[in-house]
Amino acid sequence: MKKHFFALVFLLSAVGASAQKIPYTNCPGCWLPDSLGNHRVVLTFNGTGKAAKVIIPWRRRDTDPESKRIIIQDAKTGQKITNVKFGQITRESGEISFEPISGVGTYYVYYLPSKNEGRSNYPKGTYLKPEQTASAEWLGEVGSGKAIPAASVKAFQSIDAFNSFYPMEVIATKAETDALVSKHKSEPFIVFPEDRLNSIRMSKDLPQRWIELGEQTKYTGQAARGENFAFQLGIYALQNLQNVKVTFSSLTAPSGKTIPAAALFCINTGGTGYDGKPLIKTVDVNAGTIQALWCGVDVPVGASPATYTGKATISIDGKPAKVVQLAIKVSSKILKDGGVDEPWKMTRLKWLNSTMAQQNTVIAPYTPLEVNNNTISLLGRKVEVNKDGFPKQIQTHFTPEMTGYTTTPNNLLTEAIHFHFINAGGSKMNLKSQGVQFTKKEAGTVQWTATSTNDTLQMQVTASLEFDGFIAYTVKVKALQDVSLKDIAMHIPFKKDYAKYMMGLGQKGGYRPENFEWKWDVSHKNQDGAWVGNVNAGLQYSLRDEKYVRPLNTNFYLQKPLILPSSWGNDNKGGIKIADDGNAVLANNYSGERKLSKGDELYYNFTLLITPFHPINTDFQWATRFYHAYKPIDTIKAVGATVINIHHATAINPNINYPFIAWKSMKAYDDSAHAAGKKVKIYNTIRELSNHAYETFALRSLGHEIYSPGKGGGFSWLQEHIGDDYIAAWFVPEIKDAAIINSGMNRWHNYYVEGMNWLTQNVGIDGIYLDDVAFDRVTMKRVKRVLTKDGHPGIIDLHSANQYNKSDGFNNSANLYMEHFPYLNRLWFGEYFDYEKNDPDFFLTEVSGIPFGLMGEMLQGGGNKWRGMVYGMTNRMPWSDGADPRPIWKVWDDFGMKGTKMIGYWVDDVPVKTNRAKVLATVYKKDGAALVSIASWEDGDTDFQLKIDWKKLGIDPSKATITAPEIKSFQPGKTFGLNDKIPVEKGKGWLLIIK
CATH class of the missing domain: 2.70.98.90 (Beta-galactosidase; Chain A, domain 5)
Structure with missing residues (x-):
């Protein structure tokens, strides 16, 4: 067992007593959470005998604790204790007797052990059921009526700070809650102002912290000049509440200077929709539940250092209003850009109401109407x-x-x-x-x-x-x-x-x-x-x-x-x-x-x-070569790639669709890539959002606006901290990154646009890699604008797995995402696209992008490199040797593809055809030479002859040669006569140079 590191946090009573309470600690790496769960209680036993008894006041937020296994471990030996007897197990406390096998010492109680079942990236976290392992002899001794020495609770402990329940998920007892309600029984609700660093997390239980603090009629905060300062007003409904609203007065300093009321806001009651239209939200709160109201004030840069006071009025239809006095102490410090480089302080909540890039200005290469x-x-x-x-x-x-x-x-x-x-x-x-x-x-x-x-x-x-x-x-x-x-x-x-x-x-x-x-x-x-x-x-x-x-x-x-x-x-x-x-x-x-x-x-x-939306840009296709992995810059430079795609679950982009945590490392990598002449794009889409997002619980306070309703479940962290009513999405086991499904069109898109702008301007990203898309064309246009602002390249490629299946509603990826195609630079379609059994018309319409002014790449099983080249497609680095695109890239470079004219087999007068209906030819033509891509869709091996319109090709047949350059894993080097029958294997083809 690793040496414990305790980050002790002590709870003091509301009246200022000095008595120490049981601390909540974190102990990173002290145990394996996959087998024992994320939480334990540390016990100390100083008695003698074969039994110890403890009542643990764990104040758990999870439901039905009596139906979950409890594992007790001897700290000295690491041995699991089998002689255990359980008394009453409730959410408030648990009564446990156990055999202290090492006598005096420390013992651990793991009370939420779980296991992940099913697919590793979509786990079904299951909590272990109680078990009976005690011997009859030991149970007889414990039940004999003799007094049992007591063990004491030394600490409540989490595997790390991210998993901790302290302080906002430590529940009040029923007695404490009842006493509070009784004190305020004539009131419709109670208000608990709360700091921005203590996100209100529970909706059905009061935190013990609020019981100790009691109802507060004043909120005091400290902000810098220019800061997007956030705070919370927690509403505990004692009656059903309809149409909760928050209004603000101006904030006034002793000097008479003011921060206008218009600078204060509440994201829960209104704002600006993703489409730029005003958004009015109705907030209803059922009796016995909690509603967090996330509020903020945009402190002017020009505000004088002083304490500004005012009030927030909370009103409810048909009920008396309540007033919370506000006191914001503004320091002399000035924060750049609202302080958004410190998102853990909730400084980016303002982004939810952003109208950035909403004006429908024309985006290149398009022209004014x-x-x-x-x-x-x-x-x-x-x-x-x-x-x-x-x-x-x-x-x-x-x-x-x-x-x-x-x-x-x-x-x-x-x-x-x-x-x-x-x-x-x-x-x-x-x-x-x-x-x-x-x-x-x-x-x-x-x-x-x-x-x-x-x-x-x-x-x-x-x-x-x-x-x-x-x-x-x-x-x-x-x-x-x-x-x-x-x-x-x-x-x-x-x-x-x-x-x-x-x-x-x-x-x-x-x-x-x-x-x-x-x-x-x-x-x-x-x-x-x-x-x-x-x-x-x-x-x-x-x-x-x-x-x-x-x-x-x-x-x-x-x-x-x-x-x-x-x-x-x-x-x-x-x-x-x-x-x-x-x-x-x-x-x-x-x-x-x-x-x-x-x-x-x-x-x-x-x-x-x-x-289509515009002509295809073939030169971009030949010159832009993606490397889809986080690797050292020198490694990528050596293989000839020009653009690096940084997926999530990597060191510089660890959290899915939230690339803001390791951004300094990302910037260092981007700077190195730019110095080497490479561009860097990152994975960032909206379909789901990492549980590591700093704003997770602020977004949850918006009901189903940001997150979709669902049956919950998934990875243990989600069940333990989100609770219920969500859809568990992608999970990365290596870093315990668990995502939640986004609800669709909502204000998170405003945040997304602002975030992309921030990453472009501050981190230096050159574009984004989209892995399916959960936003519409309104957001896509805004993203393209911010990515290309100030001369940035703004390269966007879209990957999609084939959506034609039951779970996706039997839609075609190209049809589903066509509204985004005007702003893409490349397609990558994708998993479950069959490059072997589908006909050319499928390749053309669903995979290639050509009818829409795009070109693409292949993925599933390495694609079919012969058929792919008919559409100008190769694979993306790095893949297996058989799918390595570098041999074809070399042919492109040796031939000089830049400036060639692509004439596909779908063009009626393509200058090179074959005498076989299912052996197709696409021509890449330049002065005096042509690269001809041949691919077969015949049912078996066959041969073909070329049918060449020499005049259209611009080559004198009397001087012409037809050569197949040697290409590793593609074709042998060979020269053919003008009228030769050329053999072609099933599903394969040739790259021929005519000059």
């Missing part, structure tokens, strides 16, 4: 708005190769997108439009409205187009009189050339089926729309209503699924049919029959994304 009559132009695309407000035509101007622009437009539609209103008799109900009106014309956003009516229905359309090609429609249909309808449907008539591929609605990415039908099933499927298109022109659309909430994803969809839109879904009568319709491919989005009463309103909202 231009409006000419009813046509809006944006990068590579145009939208013509019809008089009813819907797109009359959507155009793209991207070449089939996706390497540039064309003056000849690609028209997506055969006619305007339009709605059909069909009455019960089957007749179409025509609505007359009053014309479209543009209400906003800005560089980043154009908005318009239109109203169409007849004597029965009114349709009000409000829409906005943003600079990246995202269109949001709010379509309100109102009944002007009672009406029975057979259907309300929206038709999207695609031109066949631009409905070649499809992805979504349960359809795996690939060629669009000739006839497709789909029905709503939100309980099981994260499906509300699809992408239909070709490589250089396409459209994603999603069907929603006014109650749309972004669901959870990545293993947790079923715990917070889509809400069925009452309009489109219509009690599951609605659906989608996509099929050939003459010259068009018609997407018929129908909602089925229904009756509307006069005044009823339905929202047929939908969103559109016009793809």
Whole structure:
């Protein structure tokens, strides 16, 4: 056993008595928590005999302690004591008799031993059940009625400070609580002001600390000038409380100088939403429970050193208010940036209400929107708005190769997108439009409205187009009189050339089926729309209503699924049919029959994304080589990588989605990388949040705003300190980092944006690595803005495991995350993507990113390097030898890939083809030479001949050579004649140089 190190903390009584109470101590490394739990009681025995008795006043916050095992250990020998008898075991105390096998000495009582079962990264922490190990002989002696010598409690001990229950999780006894309630029985609630360093953690038990302190009517704190100073007001409800509010007066110094009331805030009662809109929260507190109100004051830099006094008034509907006097002593010290470099002081709570980067300014490479009559132009695309407000035509101007622009437009539609209103008799109900009106014309956003009516229905359309090609429609249909309808449907008539591929609605990415039908099933499927298109022109659309909430994803969809839109879904009568319709491919989005009463309103909202977003940047692909591991800079430099991805669970980024604890080490590493000409990106997303976040309990005080409701469980720390009502997420056993699932769209996104800005400006990160995404495009745009501010590169790559499974709601990763694609630099799709058994159309649509202006890399099983190169994809370092991308990187460098033009097999007039339908060729062309990537999807080994358009290739065939350079683990070196049959193994291919 290691030598104990006790960090003693003594509790003194509220009246100032000097009597020492049982200390709470921490003893890092003194025992193995995986076998004995995180907590123990240290006992001292000075008696004699075969039995000792102790009553431990442990004041436990966990429920049902009598159902959990207790292990007693002899400190001298480390031996487990088997002769143990338990008396009454409650949350307040435990009565235990045991055999002191070493006589006088120290004994340990481990009272929360647990074991982790199931998957190591998603453990199911289980507390061991009580056991009976005492011998009948010993029990007989203990039960003989003889007096048993007493052992005494020396200390309560935790494995480390992070696991400690002291002081805010040491519960008051029932008697203490009852006495307090009796004293205040005529009052609706009691207020306990609390320091920011003592986060209020429990909602159902008062801490013993508050019993000793008693109700306080004054809070005193010390702050620096310029500090974002936080404090708590703990509300203990004696009655049911509705609509708890906190208002503040100005704070005034003796000199008459003031800190205005507007500088004080409470995050629990309101703030600013993730979308920049005002957020008003209703706080209700049930009788017998605790609500922490996290408050703060932004101390002005110009405040004079003095004590500023004022008051906080806590009001409740229909109940008397209470006033807490505030006294903030402001020192002469000035803190930089509000003191956010000391987050353990809760100085970053202000970030929850940040509006940083909310203004919809244009982000490179996009260009300002231009409006000419009813046509809006944006990068590579145009939208013509019809008089009813819907797109009359959507155009793209991207070449089939996706390497540039064309003056000849690609028209997506055969006619305007339009709605059909069909009455019960089957007749179409025509609505007359009053014309479209543009209400906003800005560089980043154009908005318009239109109203169409007849004597029965009114349709009000409000829409906005943003600079990246995202269109949001709010379509309100109102009944002007009672009406029975057979259907309300929206038709999207695609031109066949631009409905070649499809992805979504349960359809795996690939060629669009000739006839497709789909029905709503939100309980099981994260499906509300699809992408239909070709490589250089396409459209994603999603069907929603006014109650749309972004669901959870990545293993947790079923715990917070889509809400069925009452309009489109219509009690599951609605659906989608996509099929050939003459010259068009018609997407018929129908909602089925229904009756509307006069005044009823339905929202047929939908969103559109016009793809692709920009041409592919092939030079970035060839020059930017990711190294996905935390290794010494020299090691990474030696392999030729240019960008380092620092995952979580590493020394400089230990905690998942909270890269603020080891930031000084991260900065030192970043500085070293920059000196070596390398860039560094870090893992940081929002889907879940580490339990090591300093703000964990402040965020818990916000109810379900930040954290999703759930059944709890998981790693022992979560069960012991969070308690219940959460979803346990990713866990790293090596560092005991346990995450909790984020609820979706909330103010943590504001914190996230501020945090990314802080890391960029202060730590020097060059971008982020996203491992699936739990935020929407609003936050993505803000993040891209702060990452690229002041000339920073702001590189973002997105990894996703294949989301097409039960836990993820059978969605396609590319379809799910398409709204983020305009701001990504690379894809990495990912675990569970099968690179062997899927066809080229799947690779193209779901994996490569090319139809959206992106390129990617492979992951699962090392990918298929022959097929990958058809799309310009390799693996990412460092992986196994067979998946090592360096041999291919060397070919790129030797050939000189920079400046080449990529002409994929999907381009009709690609200059090099083969005579085999399932042996495909992509050309990387430059003056006088071409690198041709060949990959086979044939069922077995075969051979092929090249079919070359020498004129398009720009090479004289009489002087041409075809060479296969030797590439380790890829192909042997060889030279072929122009008409040779070239052998190719199943699932493999070639890289050929023609010059």
